[in-house]
Amino acid sequence: MSTADYDVIAAEVHRKALQNLTDEMAITLVRTSGSPIVTESKDFSTCLMDLTPEHLGFSSYVLFHVGSSLIGTQVIAELVREGAELNPGDGWIVNDPHTGGAMHQGDVSIIMPTFYNGEHLGWSFANMHVLDVGGVGISGYAPGAHDVWQEGMRFPPIKIIRDGIIDPEWENYIAANVRAPGAVLNDIRSMVASNNTATAKLHQIIDEFGLEAHQAYCEINKDLSEQVLRDRIGKMPDGVYEAVDWNEFDGHEGPDRLLELRCSLEVDGTDLRFTYSGVPQIDAFVNSTEGPMFGQAMTGLMTTLVYGDLPVNGGLWRPITVELGEPGTIVNSVPPAPVSNAHSEVGMRACKLAKDVICQALALSDDPVLRSRLAGQHQDGFPGNALFGTNQHDGISVVFYPDNAIGSGGGGQTINDGQDAYGLTCTTGGGIPDIENHEGADPVLFLWRRLVANSGGPGQMRGGQSLDQAYAIHYSDSMAGPCFNACAQVPPHGVGGGYPGSGGSFHPVRDSNVGALIDAGVLPTRERLEGNAEAVRSKITHINLGRGDVFVATSGGGAGLGDPLLREPSKVVDDIIAGYVTEEHANQIYGVVVDGSQALDEKATAARREQVLHDRIGSKPSKEMKAPPLIGISTHRSDGRWSCASCDESLAEADGNWRDGAVCVETPIAERYAQLEMIVRDRLEEPRVVTREHFCPSCAASLGVDVTTDTLERLPSAQALS
């Protein structure tokens, strides 16, 4: 396409108009809902699609809804092709991951057609996390469910809206099935209002540009986005890149399972083919389906490859295919598989896997901008809990949901350390509610909210730090609800020789001394807190907390980028002073030593760094370790071989695995993390989780630190396209 063939300015003005449209849909949703899930946590999404259906514009709040919107609309478009009646003002409700592309049942979509002068032009989509969808869980989270029917209402696409009005019979049905009927129906109405905004604004845009030009510009702008992404993909070397990760599930009274899943990426010219595989589906809420898999793969891709001048629209998906293999696995589950945390369990692992394989390809690119995009993994998992009970204001029933997701750390970037409290990869724009907001409404007293020392994965660029909060049940006799933690045992791994971040965890402290301390006029602090710290599983259907019990929730950190020994000692010292890393951690992994007043001891640091290098390979390095030319790129593949980017030592043939030529130190992760004063949950059942640190045999540079199981022989390395 030549830009001389059309009015390039008008096409750009039109694109901005469509972006305004999806933004105004979001404004309508925020204004009419009033639900804190929308206004504060920003857990919603809006977009506009054409007849194909392809995205024409997308408001970036929760990114993975590119998946639910695309697949949900495809299903409805198919129903219409098969003869379902379609009129202006019709609307479908969708929340079923199995049949409608939904992320999990708590995320409800309303999808409506757009018309212009009687002609069907496409679809608009609004989605939000509603307060409740019934079932054994709450707010759509049911760690205790054994099948999808226990998880609450399922809506495959069902037309419950005609002429913009929810069918009163369906209203009655929904009201009878959820815990907060007024709020849930209000949420649905606000999504209808958001879709109405789309129709009204689309009319204005087509009136201005004309129908023919509107349709032409839609195509042009999709083509332009597609072309930029293809140009970027074209600079990633052809090949096959593979990664492995594990979903954790220890609920249902055990066993404590690690569920393996893999992603293989074929880069072929300007096309990307992601192929996921996984173990057979299980009877717990972790299983995923097409919507969460596509949405989470695209979330990993977008945060890495969508930068600068690249508007999000359907053109971006054209170079990409996502294959899920045979049905019946955790990545492609079928009923009766429960799926109420599909997006946050297997889904978030899928996001990390997509980013993992993309980063492997970026590391081998010749393009400096693309190489700068690789990064340590984000935490992508969180110790969630929601508690229900009565508060201090006349015993009103409340939901207390301290949003620990937002406390997860981000991965180290080539341009800066990872972001502290980055949240999940998909949650752009999320915020942390104030302690005073919680204490004003809920029967709790916060004891602390702090950053977790050593939680950011060590690296030249340190991973982002995570959040630790503790609260006592102080104004109520009892609070209860589900707890679920997705990333406790297998933390996110680093890139380019960087180290993994810390894991998340939670535990109650029963019968604490909080009340006694307060009675004595003493502030309960972390150091003074006493009581029965109870080890609990990561997936709890129902936890009961009584007056004086304390709950401690610790989110995990982001992973590091690049060899920690390449981090400037002065930056490590700053981190010690700030309380971000402990002196022991700095000594062990960064080889940095400070004196009694926390000033850098240069001599001791030089000696310690030499010792660390020696310890890595068990002997004095034969070559000097130099900083590789690019941050986060520890190995090269050129001249028919893999080599160390620091000293150019050969590691393996180009078609082999670079790990073969590296010194590998395998340590049970709990043991390694204990040395580093980092948090991870130890597994008491097989297989064990281990770190495998790979070092250059000549210069002892850190080439790559894998987080894997002791039974997996080794992680795969990039291969040529067959």
Added chain:
Amino acid sequence: MTDTKANGKQAFIGVDVGGTHTDVSVVYDGRVERGKALTTYDDFSRGVLEAVEVAAVNYELSMDELLDRTKLFINGTTVVTNTITQLRGSRVGVLVTNGFRDAFRLAGGPRTTEIDDHLQLNVPDLVDRRAIVEIDERIDWSGTVLVPLDLEQVKAQARYLVEEVGVDALSICFLWSHANTEHELAAEKAIKEIYPDIFITPSHRVFPVEGETRRWTTAILNSFVQDRAEVYLTSLNEKLRTAGLKGGLAFFQGLGGGISLEKARQYPLGLLGSGPAAGAIGSNELAKRMGKTRVLLGDMGGTSFDTGIVVDNEIHIDKNLELGPFMTGVNIVDVVSVGAGGGSIGWVSERGVPQVGPQSAGSTPGPAALGRGGEEPTVTDAMVTLGFIDPERYLGGRVQLQPELSKGVLDDTFGERFGWSTEDAAASMHDLVVVNMANAVREVSVGKGHDPREFLFLAYGGTLPLFASQIAERLGIETIVIPQNSSVFCALGLLSADYVLRNDQGVGWDLSKPEGVVRVNEIADRMVEEAIQQMETEGFTRDQIDVQRTADIRFHGQAYELTVAMPARELKAEDAEEIFDNFLAMYERTYGEGTAWKGVPASLINYSVTVTGQQDRPDFGKASAEPASSDLTREMRRVFLPTERRWEEIPVIDDASMTVGSRVEGPAIIDAVDTTIYVPPGTTAERDEYMNYVLTR
């Protein structure tokens, strides 16, 4: 032109210290004169005095003589804004409730809505981590002391901060201090006993409202800007007094009103964002004089376009300013700024699509036409090429432009690549910058639930009058007003300012429990009494003081409040029901019918008192119609009409020849000092009795 009886021989001076220029507007002897000087960063007062001198010359007075006759000198400054954006402020020490020192790093959640991971940065440290100390004390939601304050610990830690860390100012940040001020006040007193001169901001004093992130951040920022603000305030005061100023000196706040030197010293953070606020105040005052109530306003400078909204003659106040990554409790006139100005650069993006801004060529190298080495086309270059800017008369003829340089960079950037003529390229840049500005106006109107078609568009600044009609057309706005002295309108706006103080106080009254009204009344009475007292110490008499009361209300469990007016009297228990009903009605008006939460109680979260001291102000008066000469055309100029995409000879009219009632049919150009107004085909421009140009389609 004006009726000068009221303030005949007394001058009013407004000075806006901007990023590049220091603008002065003087009203004296029945007319407005302007002064301009470069902003002098080493000592701002020098540029201020230079600009005043320029204005004085226009009255054939010396600066001393003008200052001697000045009744009120009002100053708006970017000092506080710059201190924060450059992160170069005081070395602040913080005392915070034990367990919560990381609140400043978390800052309410650092993640932005951008997709790109490279745009997710950590929140910069306003305070050295070593200068944050934790104090044992705890107050709960009800204001009850759970754990008493350890005063010995406070003193020891203050000594550590001052002696060992070397801080210049302190902030005290305790949980629930708005509900019970006892601990913050006791800590302040204890520290003052050791260090009587140190500047201390207890968080409840600057923002006594629930939500520790905003309250604490506000307290830290106030201490952070204190040192540089103090230097500025003191220097300006001394220099002006030495130069002969005998009248009042007031400092303009981002809230849209003045405060005295003393108040500014205590709450320097209030000076944040005063420049754009002055433009909004001036817009509203002009609208009131014209009998208009709904205004969208716009100001285009060299690097950015600012826009805001006035509804029913109320300027929209952003109650909780977000300043980059910092969430604050600062109340400020709500102005949206985008990177669209005369210096905005045209470029071709990775998709091969032409773009304009947000990067700007600034003043160095500036537009290519300046001949200072600019190699990228700017909006100014585009308008020179189209014939709208007369190369001989740029900036009042002070700078000679070279149009061939503009053409060269336009051809280089766009011509060959898109097969465009030079004027096509220039017209494309024109269209894109218009769309970017129109989108910003859309954000402040549609984004707040208003239809821009119901507003008039008040456009000021030196550059905007070239684009105002085209922006209005994109938004369906029918009437555009371009004020006289458009290029120094912000400085003029300062002269319309009253003294304003505002206090917000968290009260947390559950409206389903009417008996809670007693406490609300106690708080409200105290707030009103204090506010009036403060205004009286500023020298206002009771009849010059206006008190407005409002309250923020939300449903239990919601995050955002709606603000409703409160009666100017003691509340009774029976009022709870009516307040709740009013809230419901407002909720549905704001968010749509049927959206109110059924069966959910609401709480009155904050009580706010805004007290205004009516300031003497110059009488701008009205001009009377004078017979205009029949032929207003100074010359004919060949311009490329961007909307019509063709060259045409159109009349150029001298601003000076346009008297009240003069009308011009587009296409035409009206040429004023520092400002060029474009009247497109199908549009009529008429000079009204306030000497504004009113453009209608």
